[in-house]
Amino acid sequence: SQTIHQWPATLVQPVGSPLSLECTVEGTSNPNLYWYRQAAGRGLQLLFYSVGIGQISSEVPQNLSASRPQDRQFILSSKKLLLSDSGFYLCAWSVPPPGVGNSPLHFGNGTRLTVT
């Protein structure tokens, strides 16, 4: 069966420090991978999605970047964190293409990032 692992679960980082959040999926090949940020009252904001190795689409210009060095690995990064980067970050995967053949998103447990 497919599983998704996201770490760390919580992270406290000072302003200006770098960030690296990692997500890996097991039990499936060539998944679509996604990074979302969840904020109270604002729902889920799509940050990045990837349909293959090295292929990253950015939805919101910001202080963050994403990379997919391997088929089932998705990394969210920042060179210098801002206070506004605090939030709850979710990784998710789906079987491409979405919307065909009943392919919903499957989410990780999330990472609570606090920038101080």
Added chain:
Amino acid sequence: AQRVTQPEKLLSVFKGAPVELKCNYSYSGSPELFWYVQYSRQRLQLLLRHISRESIKGFTADLNKGETSFHLKKPFAQEEDSAMYYCALSGPNTGNQFYFGTGTSLTVIP
């Protein structure tokens, strides 16, 4: 443009009462609609999807293309239904993306 609207941020009902969480969407073509639920301290998980036409934990949702709605309903709410609910949309025209509403926090009062 694709859009999902959940008009209620907070919804409280008494145990045993009917509950309806509203979801409206805009989409050109045939959408695929989902409801996701997040219980306290648990991951966001799929509750149901319109293609399956199934009932999960007593919840149902019917896609109404005329009204562009996908409301989530349950005839008798239970305390364990208290959670955050998100409506989501995907489809052939979304370019591998899923669009989420802002969510509705449901509280079932014992």
